[in-house]
Amino acid sequence: MNTNHPSATATRISRRDSLQRGVCGAAGVLAAHQLGSQFVSAKPANTTPRFGAKSASAKSVIQVFLWGGMSHNDTWDPKPEMGREYMGEFGDVLSTNVVGMQIGGLFPELAKQADKYSLIRSMTHGINGHETAAYLMQTGHSAGERLAYPSIGAVFSLFKGQDYTGMIPPYVVLTKPQGRFSEEGFLGPKYKPFATGGDPAAARFEVEGIVARGITDQRQSARRDFLDKINTMGRLMDGHPQLAAAEEAKAQAYELILGQGKEVFDLSKEKPALRDRYGRHTFGQDCLVARRLVESGVPYVVINYPGGWDTHKNHFATMRRQCPELDQGLAMLLQDLHDRGLLDSTVVWCCGEFGRGPKVDWQPPWNGGRNHYGKVFSALLAGGGFSGGHVVGSSDDKAEEVADRPVYPADLLGSIYQLAGIDANAELPHPLGLEAHVLPTESEDAPSAGRLTEIM
DSSP, X not given: OOTTSHHHHHHOOOHHHHHHHHHHHHHHHHHHHHHHHHHHSOOOSOOSOOTTOOSOOOSEEEEEEOTTOOOSTTTTSOOGGGOHHHHTTOOOEEEOSSTTOEEETTOXXXXXXXXXXXXXXXXXXXXXXXXXXXXXXXXXXXTTSSSOOOOHHHHHHHHHTTTOOOSSOXXXXXXXXXXXXXXXXXXXXXXXXXXXXXXXXSSSOOOTTTSOTTOOHHHHHHHHHHHHHTOHHHHHTTTOHHHHHHHHHHHHHHHHHHSHHHHHHOGGGSOHHHHHHHOSSHHHHHHHHHHHHHHXXXXXXXXXXXXXXXOSSSHHHHHHHHHHHHHHHHHHHHHHHHHTTOGGGEEEEEEOSSEEOSSOBOSTTTSSBOOEEOSSEEEEEEBTTBOSSOEEOEEOTTSSSEEEOXXXXXXXXXXXXXXXXXXXXXXXXXXXXXXXXXXXXGGGTOOOOOOOXXXX
């Protein structure tokens, strides 16, 4: 470019001008997104609780997603009498603090907390593909339909986000989304989860977009002060409604970065002894962050377990490594929520998209692995109106088939929605005006055996 040209000289701007325009532009973008979102999203219709719900007892949900699919008969539905062919290297079971309720031997801490949770041992959908099973478990709708439905977290963001006033987005994922499907579905990017990134077990939890790597809070504050000083446009146009909206958006962004938002993710505020009890590993600290998020009012939090359960190979070694961390973090989460009076208003549910093959595959190349299994698997449910100390349904003596009381994904999700006061029949706003509901309606003839009234 010829910078000696008169027009080029006339349009040249200083670094100060560039910074000034940049901050106003950035704030304007934030304001535009904030104001524009009011017009692109229709208010959900018919939010009155149905199916006999008394009142909404669940204010928040913590979902522990065991992506890849955790073995059910090595964990919450053990069959020790079946021997090595089915139990492989694990034959021990533990009695819990609930009479008659036993779980796998790798979960001593959860065994002490069984009065706080219930187990479903008859989850079923029959799908053995990761993507299609994960989509069904997260949405309640079968894959391959005309519409791409939103996940339960996005639905919570839509319905609960209307009354939520916190700085942190209403749907948070710790720490990475799995990418198995589009979590927001046809609701659009406004309802996409905020994935934190980073590692809460690190010396500094570097939350994406909130805690900048290599930049101290003091330096970030200094940058804000400098930009405010050079914002002559803001002073000249004081009172202009659009600029006021931009300034408000900028203030909210800084509050998220330097104020309330950052504080929630700052685990140095917790006592070291409590952090130790959660476990100084990523999953344990994920659980602690999840507690802090629901304590601040965030409606829906997902912990995507930071290690897969897709154990075709190295199954028993992986279980020995990961189950103790899952046991420690999840048990402490239940205890901590209970001690703080939060468990009654917080649903905690934990499972994968399916289970693992009950019969161990000893043939090469698996050499003692377990394969995908959607016929029957287990889930853990606690809090938010779900009673503890119960077992719902059962598998057969080999954990290969549902023996009693099948529970389908729509039954599980519908029960959570009911406790949260969300009508499972409510219409969802589709950008093209197509008819869509939170869960399949009776006319869609989706598999269902009814809500989990046994524990509600």
